[in-house]
Amino acid sequence: MLTLNEINDAYREIKDVVHRTPMLTSRSLSKKCANHIYLKSEHVQVAGAFKIRGATNKVKAAAKEGATHVITASSGNHGQAVAYIAGKLGLKATIVVPENVVTSKAAAIHDYGADIIHCGTTSTERLKKAKELTTDEEPVFIPPYDDPLVMAGQGTVGLEILEQIPDVDAVYVPIGGGGLISGIATAIKASNPEIKVIGVEPERGNDTYLSKQRGDITAIEHADTIADGLRASQPGDLTFPVIQKDVDDIVLVSDDAIQAALIFVLERMKQLIEPSAAVTVAAAMANKADMREKNICCVISGGNMALDKLAEMVTEDA
Structure with a gap:
């Protein structure tokens, strides 16, 4: 707990x-x-x-452990937060978003310097995709909530x-x-x-x-x-x-x-x-x-x- x-x-x-x-x-x-x-x-x-609160806490911890590339799945806000803090810390970021992501949220993710992958329309689909792209080393997966x-x-x-x-x-x-x-x-x-x-x-x-x-x-x-x-x-x-x-x-x-x-x-x-x-x-x-x-x-x-x-x-x- x-x-x-x-x-x-x-x-x-x-x-x-x-x-x-x-x-x-x-x-x-x-x-x-x-x-x-x-x-x-x-x-x-x-x-x-x-979302920037949890993303910052998690991405900072990953950076301290040597991460240079992070990945996450998001409907938009968590992706923006991860993209922002990754850029601030000098890390590469990849964000898996739904096919129907809100256009302004996708634009912000892109503006923060992250790569975007579109996948499905449900949280289950995009989480699965992000985890499939995660290896034992990098990119490091940044969970959206769990x-x-x-x-x-x-x-x-x-x-x-x-x-x-x-x-x-x-x-x-x-x-x-x-x-x-x-x-x-x-x-x-x-x-x-x-x-x-x-x-x-x-x-x-x-x-x-x-x-x-x-x-x-x-x-x-x-x-x-x-x-x-x-x-x-x-x-x-x-x-x-x-x-x-x-x-x-x-x-x-x-x-x-x-x-x-x-x-x-x-x-x-x-x-x-x-x-x-x-x-x-x-x-x-x-x-x-x-x-x-x-x-x-x-x-x-x-x-x-x-x-x-x-x-x-x-x-x-x-």
């Missing part, structure tokens, strides 16, 4: 690379949610998402939440493979077990919800949701036990609710976030935690939104 000490170690390791992201508030959003809402703004993080160093890096978001909102009552966290929520839940529950940690998944990407309900890792065939960063086929072998132990509940939100939340944040708060990040706001707007007048933090996981997709959403909403 991941420990608070490992997360504290990760924070010391990555603090020269990552931002301590702000906590944003909106009276209109809080009123709509009937709670005091805070947005942990990882959409303004280095490389546009929380790794202690990656999970510890993501857990530093939890440390910052506790510092920025000492009296927080609940935290909504997006779930893809589970690296972010397992790290945050470990940090929060080790500090104050009374704080609720609530995972949020799209209705059409509900693998972790099903897994927690059944008490065993459950895969889904295809996650067809606008939240492209949450299209994992199943939770990780390492992340799922932490989720079972420390996550109080997992709730589901529809694609329509995700889209409405994204547009609300854009219109009222002037913040551009991606659909995967908007799931937490959607959950808060639906009061999935069943709370009133409480301090609730929504983790905004990223802001790598393709402008053509945004234009489609705004047109549909008009």
